[in-house]
């Protein structure tokens with residue numbers, strides 16, 4: 001097999017499994033009967049190797065199954081929204097994503113493009129229960145991956161939603177760009193398991209969100225989630241620069257309003273593209289032709305973002321479009337540079 005053929009094997013034809021977790025990994029491995037299994041001592045020996053190419057690895061992702069030893073919960077990042085919750089954290093039981101959004105911060109955060117899954121979800125639950133003894137918690141469980149895109153293999157959405165049901169002072173957000181399969185429908189419905197859908201104009205999806213479900217597929221999933229009784233959040237985040245930007249996002253709001261009842265949406269999240277300086281430097285090196293990364297953003301307090309005037313114009317036009325459908329600002333959470 002040539003080097004090129006080796007590099008471009010389909011996803012997950014090779015699976016790295018840490019010693020000692022083979023039993024826990026079995027149900028995941030059963031989805032890949034033809035995969036070549038490679039036993040390893042520590043996932044970091046593969047995932048964190050130096051001199052990896054994120055872009056090349058992502059074309060032929062390997063799966064790494066491991067046990068997370070520590071660091072089950074992290075405080076929410078300043079570029080993420082807390083939605084008014086005083087105790088806001090996130091957890092990372094999967095690292096990296098099967099999708100390939102050009103603006104995704106994971107490309108700057110992780111050293112390579114392989115996908116690591118931690119199989120010891122019960123240890124995450126223990127860490128959350130310790131926090132819940134002190135105070136209520138708002139937890140994002142799908143920031144470092146699109147968890148529901150892997151639901152038919154992992155079932156983590158279902159596990160988290162069952163866990164939430166048992167803990168009155170826990171609210172979780174599962175953010176997704178929508179999935180092609182229906183395995184997520186086995187999740188336990190609760191008013192504290194928020195399904196958050198990132199929606200973008202079709203042109204942005206085609207150009208900047210490679211491999212993700214179409215807008216119509218996302219809307220169909222969103223409608224189904226509402227029918228099942230999940231609280232749903234619509235995220236215009238990140239709002240990107242694109243040709244005829246204002247019109248593209250106003251058309252997007254019209255399409256959403258035609259497909260679903262906006263009044264039944266729990267809330268909306270709105271934020272323009274922003275990225276840490278360190279991640280941006282790495283991503284610009286890896287993707288020199290990416291217009292979305294090479295745009296002349298301003299850099300302040302360690303983060304790149306659009307100039308305030310442009311950012312305000314972009315988000316205001318979406319607010320106006322939502323207002324035409326009776327959605328007031330009290331239902332919209334903003335991320336704005338300050």
Ligand code: SF4
Pocket residue numbers: 097098099100101103104105106143144145146177212
């Ligand atoms: S779906 Fe989300 S996590 Fe996945 S690549 Fe796109 S932005 Fe990143």
